[in-house]
Amino acid sequence: MTAHSSSFHAIEWRGQSLHLLDQRVLPHTHTVHEYTTANDVADAIRDMVVRGAPAIGITAAYGYALDALNGRDLGEAYKVLAESRPTAVNLFWALERMASLGTEDPHALVAEAKKIHEEDIAANLAMGQFGASLIKEGSRIYTHCNTGALATGGHGTALGIIRSAYADGKITQVYAGETRPWLQGARLTAWELMQDNIPVKLVCDGAAAQLFRANGADWVIVGADRITANGDVANKIGTYSLAVLAKHHGMKVMVAAPTTTFDLTLDSGNAIPIEQRPMSEVTSLNGQPIAPEGCEAINPSFDVTPAELIDAIVTEKGFVENPTVENIAVMVNS
Template identity: 50%
Template sequence: MLGYAHGLNTAVETLRWREGSLEMIDQRVLPDRFEYLSYTSATEVAEGIRSMVVRGAPAIGCAAAYGVALESARLIHACSEVFDAGMETGFEVLATSRPTAVNLFWALNRMQTVWDANRHRSKREIADCMLAEAHEIFSEDVRNNRALGAYGAALLSDGARVLTHCNAGALATAGHGTALGIIRSAVETGKSISVIADETRPFLQGARLTAWEMVQECIPVTLIADNMAGHLMSCGEIDAVVVGADRVAVNGDVANKIGTYMVAVLAQRHNIPFYVACPLSTIDPGMPEGAAIPIEERSAMEVTGFRECQWAAKGVQVRNPAFDITPAGLVTALITEKGIVSWPNAEKIMRLFGV
């Protein structure tokens, strides 16, 4: 879990189930404000995913699962025809919320399997089954993050200075985190680890979220602009790079937050290990290579300014791809809950799935 917000003695939960509704931290307003928003339907959760209230592949998957559960509960008093139609619409609206993070579709497929297996039951029984599966997806994510965190922690030496890009912490998952989970696990073993956080333009997940998580837990963190990473590497101030992932292809290509590819190229140039922390739910067995992964294009407003402040010239053309692809050849290792895959390729990755 995260540390403590505003000095309160209550651990922060990125997503939480409260009295029949899903509550999610509004990550758009962190670190200025810490607040939860409440959701009661699949459509509302889909909008929360689309608008970046919740982000990070594992957290998006958990949110989508709860979105389906909410829809089944919302329709519990409807006739069978309306219930069935509403459930199908709920799946569809959630599936179209964001295109790149595969955990979204992985979680929806799990929920679809439960839905298909229980259609013969009463609507209340179906709703109970859907909620139970959403809870299991949530709990499983925390367990997997803990497991991959332990594997990854062994790769970091005492005193390591670790560069991260974007936010792959507790805020991006059900808890503990992937990339930051490795750092947390290393600290828990007694290692002295310090973090260098890229600010991660244009949405500033590193500056706003990663830095906030580390400050909450008193883990040393230094914030840098994205274009400073190469300089620090050349000065010998970075020992390892650890990032998360939104989708990993079978050949080991990695889709992650835009700018990750540049960091990987710099790491290779300076002989710095580049690690990708990813639960198996982030590996897409149906995606042969990274070139086929859909890359989300987001609003130009995210690039031309931030919140109420605009710094770009009005009328300028903007590109805003939210992700890029890091070729497998730049990845020192994938770190999963089933172990470490050094220099990943299709054969090694499919072995994780027992193929």
């Protein structure tokens, strides 16, 4: 079960344009959009056509290459893409890698974007095996948001670990938290797992505590959008509360992310910028109001889980248990 045998691709380069599967309308509609400019790619990232930290990085790299193909200002391409989402560090890593080539040659830049894409798939497959090695047979897994082939180059981070562990016969049940307000768990994760015939049950976000109290799960496995030097993790809003619940109920928490997600320039999660998205995402659903007119809302897209609540962080290079500044630095720099 690999990314290469998936029946769908979230990100595809065809000829001289980028094609993105519109994740806003899944699972009921399968729509692919074509992009030819960095500005339009930035809009796609901002508007959640594509989401997931690794996928955002890959998409930004292709967006940068698109403007090279069309002879546009690459400085401006960098700027507009960098401003599309402030929290996911993979975005900035990918843009820095593209810009560091020091060339405007479109063929070289397209080749580099493809390389970033291919490396992400390889990293996910390696991560899947490392993470699966920590899971015992007969385990039940709770996951949050979407961290699969839709959120990465392919296979997935947290969902890649779940795929690999299920293939090894270790997982009996997966629970997918619905993940308000964009419902990535309901719309995307449940759909991906069903495509691979992995047993999944959807859980309202507010029902996780009762599930854990009833001893219904063994691990919480999630992805990450940024990990600081001390092991604090920014991830989709709701992750922090799941980690607190897991700790209270004696469960374990695993974070899966490529080493490109680490930001060792930040000492702790207190320094991570948290994206605030429009109130309308909370007060309406599919364009239909669900709150009284004029009702205000808060809508942080991410929260920060302290390192002391995390049992293991898994990367393509291996894993650290009970993360610290020291063991993270050793792994990332190995």
